[in-house]
Amino acid sequence: MTPDRARRWVVAGVAGRMRARVRAAVLVGGVGVVALVAGAGRAEAHAKLIDLHASALAGGAIGDGSAPGGRDFYRQTRGPGFGGEVGARLLILDASIRFVQMVGANGREGTLLSMLLGPSVEIPVKEGGKDASGHDRGPLVVVRPGFAVGFGFGTPAPVMLPLNDAQISAKGLLIVGRFGVERLFGPVFGLGAEVQGGYHYFFGGVINDASTHSSGWQLAGFGTMSVHFGI
Numbered sequence: 001m002t003p004d005r006a007r008r009w010v011v012a013g014v015a016g017r018m019r020a021r022v023r024a025a026v027l028v029g030g031v032g033v034v035a036l037v038a039g040a041g042r043a044e045a046h047a048k049l050i051d052l053h054a055s056a057l058a059g060g061a062i063g064d065g066s067a068p069g070g071r072d073f074y075r076q077t078r079g080p081g082f083g084g085e086v087g088a089r090l091l092i093l094d095a096s097i098r099f100v101q102m103v104g105a106n107g108r109e110g111t112l113l114s115m116l117l118g119p120s121v122e123i124p125v126k127e128g129g130k131d132a133s134g135h136d137r138g139p140l141v142v143v144r145p146g147f148a149v150g151f152g153f154g155t156p157a158p159v160m161l162p163l164n165d166a167q168i169s170a171k172g173l174l175i176v177g178r179f180g181v182e183r184l185f186g187p188v189f190g191l192g193a194e195v196q197g198g199y200h201y202f203f204g205g206v207i208n209d210a211s212t213h214s215s216g217w218q219l220a221g222f223g224t225m226s227v228h229f230g231i
Helices: 003-044
Strands: 050-065 079-090 093-104 107-119 123-127 139-155 170-185 189-203 213-230
Touching (some): 050 093, 093 139, 139 189
Antiparallel strands (some): 050 079, 050 213, 079 093, 093 107, 123 139, 139 170
């Protein structure tokens, strides 16, 4: 086999693996969209007009991308992490800001700040029944399928305030499908879990080289402890 033919064979193999990973990420997003459409009718009767929510997060993330030398942000920062999220949902349109601090053998590592906007519905799967006065207690367990598009900003190391451009190693587009389940303890407090996966297109590498870009897949799972304020 000639060197040129061998090089073409390696490139074709890498491209094939990347296409398979992107298809898997798109599939995760598609599952979220299907669940969103399927549950929209049932959720309509229980929907809050406004839901202001805040969550503490603990879990992890993995991913990969096309950047040469393994410089994709999600490849470099994969592993466990913790963080928080604040957001607001107006009927089925949810806007959220999430910060995740990744951790490793040496303590705190990279971070990701994401800002997402998209449809999300709350579907009751276990009702809370009636109180002594005959009033609806509200649901005990809900699921929340959704889909969102937004922007992400990553750093390869813990953030040092004030944050500046030199700390940001990657930034760009995020497209995600998400699916969460939450056990509610009254109208305000809840414990749950969420899976979120999809596609990213980021500019920059670990050396903050704006000429480098990386596209690929990411998948994250988090336990959540949340508070809700809404009508």
